[in-house]
Amino acid sequence: MSLRPIPLGAAKITGGFWQERQEINRTSTIPAAARRLEDAGTLRNLRRAAGHEPVGDGFAGKLFADTDVYKWLEAVAWEQTRSPSPELADWQAATSSLVAAAQEPDGYLNSYVRLVLGGSRFGDLEKGHELYCAGHLLQAAVAQSRATGDQTLLEVATRFADLLCKTFGPGRTEGIDGHPLIEMALVDLYRETGTSSYLDLASYFVEARGHGLLEPPGHHGPAYFQDHLPVRDVRTLAGHAVRALYLAAGATDVAVETGDSALLDALKATWQTMVESQTYLTGGVGSRWYGEAFGDPFELPPDAAYCETCAAIASVQWSWRLLLATGESQYADLIERTLYNAVISGVSLTGREFYYVNTLRVRQGAFADDQRSAVAGRQGWFGTACCPPNVMRTLSSLDQMIATSDNDGVQLHLYAPARIQAEVGGAPVGLEVATRYPWHGRVSVRVTESSGEPWTLGLRIPAWAEDCTLTVNGVGQPVGPLRRAWAVGDEVVLELPVQARRTVPDDRVDSVRGCVAIERGPLVYCFEQLDQDVVLDSVSVAPGSLTERERPELLGGVTTVEVPARDGQTLTAIPYYAWANRSVGPMTVWIDAR
């Protein structure tokens, strides 16, 4: 079974939780990032590389700084599908032509290589990030072409990709990049242009891993670079989490496009291991600060969690590809869990500050030894600023993940107020979704267009939704896909049991043994010290009913959950994504329940 994305713009979030985040992203985050990219010297790097400014003191920031611009450009592109504006169009035009001007005659483009390395290319595939930078350029270009029709970046990208095809592969330079991403990007470009050599090169880059093409770096072993095993031999992810997940997503693209079911099976098995034993309750992945790496199975300490925002986003990208490839709702379940928790905890409610690391526990007296530490609070920007523009492009493109179609019908994966226009068996289908999810469990789906031929409407039932009900025009239905000749005005109502629940951890996770967490619908909750009368580090929760309160004035409007504690006191939990927006203090997702 294989699902298709809804054509860009034909599925649109029209209100509610996600639209609020998207509006903040559009009106606050993306404009502020434009200034950050200027202030940090990131755009100046490109102007210097383009010869628009004297080289001066050279290059600002990390050698992959160009990617901050590309990811931001991708967000700017998607945003114009959601909500076009002259400002967005100006940014796109000016920045794209700057990028184009920085491209060298043969298609190569990298401002660090130009400004610092005197143009010497591909000399350090381990750490140079040149193909990684190229990958983000390609992705931005595809987004721009799809979202706005503007071909400026796509021309830059295809010229660069053509150069890469001439440079890398069997019989040419045998090499891979220390930071995967190019694989996914080349398949995107293949899909956009139809040029099969891009797919071939992506396939080469996937298959070339695990054969020792890269020198292991310093202390780290080859897993840091995802060069420890051939991708099809991996069953448990290891090493740098973002690298691992970008590669897995790219390999999934390759498997789908080449019909390589053995590779796809390997990736599905690896995903299963990840979700069962290497994923935090928040959907966050990457247990280790050291090497920004996956831990061993069941190594999921809440306090030491790294859970890089980019890793959560990469996990969503991978799960999305597996959802399309298989149609299995477990992938959408993880997408939802990750988006609502590990991704948006990475940005403040104002949209101006970012967490790089998304811990699940801060103790009293915790010490901030690093800019990325939770205790340091969300930061306006980072020396390595990968996460902020990654959040931007994710929120800007979120409409694309709410629904899919196949030959048989339409599938809803994420619940939000939305209008969806699809095509089933050549006939148009229209849907309008009304819901106050995730705060309320009622999801109403009204048919706004239908041919009269029967088709199937699939509504994802999250794994946590044990007792949901489904009605069509008020008549109860068995929970599952609904096939019928839909008429305009038909209304499907799904009632999801979003009320707060206690979640018990897997016994094999050492550090949360004897604890519970509070969840409510797709939201993971947490306890912040400032909401409690007792010291969080030494409290236990008790059995007893959970009390929910709608608090429109709190944290942009949340439902809090009150939990009885052992000493007769009451603890108050808030959604995890909203933590550290008032002050930064002790916080925990898991709480002792013995």
Add this chain to the structure above:
Amino acid sequence: MSLRPIPLGAAKITGGFWQERQEINRTSTIPAAARRLEDAGTLRNLRRAAGHEPVGDGFAGKLFADTDVYKWLEAVAWEQTRSPSPELADWQAATSSLVAAAQEPDGYLNSYVRLVLGGSRFGDLEKGHELYCAGHLLQAAVAQSRATGDQTLLEVATRFADLLCKTFGPGRTEGIDGHPLIEMALVDLYRETGTSSYLDLASYFVEARGHGLLEPPGHHGPAYFQDHLPVRDVRTLAGHAVRALYLAAGATDVAVETGDSALLDALKATWQTMVESQTYLTGGVGSRWYGEAFGDPFELPPDAAYCETCAAIASVQWSWRLLLATGESQYADLIERTLYNAVISGVSLTGREFYYVNTLRVRQGAFADDQRSAVAGRQGWFGTACCPPNVMRTLSSLDQMIATSDNDGVQLHLYAPARIQAEVGGAPVGLEVATRYPWHGRVSVRVTESSGEPWTLGLRIPAWAEDCTLTVNGVGQPVGPLRRAWAVGDEVVLELPVQARRTVPDDRVDSVRGCVAIERGPLVYCFEQLDQDVVLDSVSVAPGSLTERERPELLGGVTTVEVPARDGQTLTAIPYYAWANRSVGPMTVWIDAR
């Protein structure tokens, strides 16, 4: 109360557990290291710096590689007090004269600076390790002078130290080293030579910290370099564990020598926090791989534990200084715990392989992503080879820690077959200790010399020894210091209850909640998968008696402990220090007991 070390050579381990380790150290580890230092190019660096060889391709290894030689030379020096040999004397003579030849005319000495930096000094105090290298040179020099009377290195050291006194301090270069050690070393040199400017400089280096003299490094905050707070304002250690502990030891030396009781009180409070909330059951310290750092209080995950061998050694050095300063047995308790577990787990039973990291848990399927990973097994040497020679000098100097004296008598801290010659009130005191500790709890101390004047014999009662008995010439005594006019032939017998016990963790350590560990006397035990019939990762232990078995044929002779498991099976525990000597597989110190 303040204790004095026994004069070098006057307290001697004569058999038993520690002598076995010392013999392996002398006959296997130290000679193998001589070859490693040659093979790794570490000695060649010095020959090149000395002009004995052409510079060739420059410098081998990390910029602090000289310290591997210095620590090994320190071990070679101490070893000549224990058990002199022509080979040791040859090594000492040849290597010391090589070091002397590499010294520059004004006293400066650093082969990396000479060979790589063209002699440019102190340009990168953050990461250059120049004073750290100097510190290890000074320590080796003091050891050599004390142990053998040979002044070769001491002359090198004093010339270098004189240069440092001219270079650093108020009104001169205001600066500190990114890696503490020089503080302790300068006080050692002051004690050996009486030159007070060395103490003054040590005091300056201690006080200058925490005032932003160092640029914070990359991602890490200033705690990595121990520059986040003035030492006297620290109450909880943070940042790089070895740096933190070398500094704490040096600051303790300064506090003692300058009579600075406020500084000493701060250090005692910090030690208390460390032992109560930042120390593993093994005595290991440094919870985090990232930054090789202390965790927040109660952040003590067994699987992710870093517990660098050098940090355990540094902890012993610090505790030893606080023991001397205060006479409190808690410091000796930690020394004992750390030596028997976190230090000697760092070396294989053959003495040829080393752990850099001393984890407390390895799961099934754990992935070795780093040369230092427990799963990779002990290694013959490391790119950063700090730990192996640190173990060597620790074992070679261990006799110095077994006992102390003061005006009132003699104190025994570590129990081993030994002969001890001390002076109390100007009169000689002789003791002979017979014991099979730690395997057996009986410690017999026979008086071999006594003036007839009363003096006090103090035998440390470890905190775990709840029901011990004490007799003098067969007559029961209240447990405590014994003051009397001792006669030659008097025998004191201490019976320590070394039988296996279950240890329950502090409730605030998340990751071992609901677990127990097995200890026996000072030894922490662990479960290795290869000794079990059941899968370690999914087993729980049950109440019921622990069965001990003496196994002379196993792991060089150990007592194993059999522990009933929930399913009616039996688990077998071995001493933690001996793990990973047969194969490397799943292992755990803490085990589920619910």
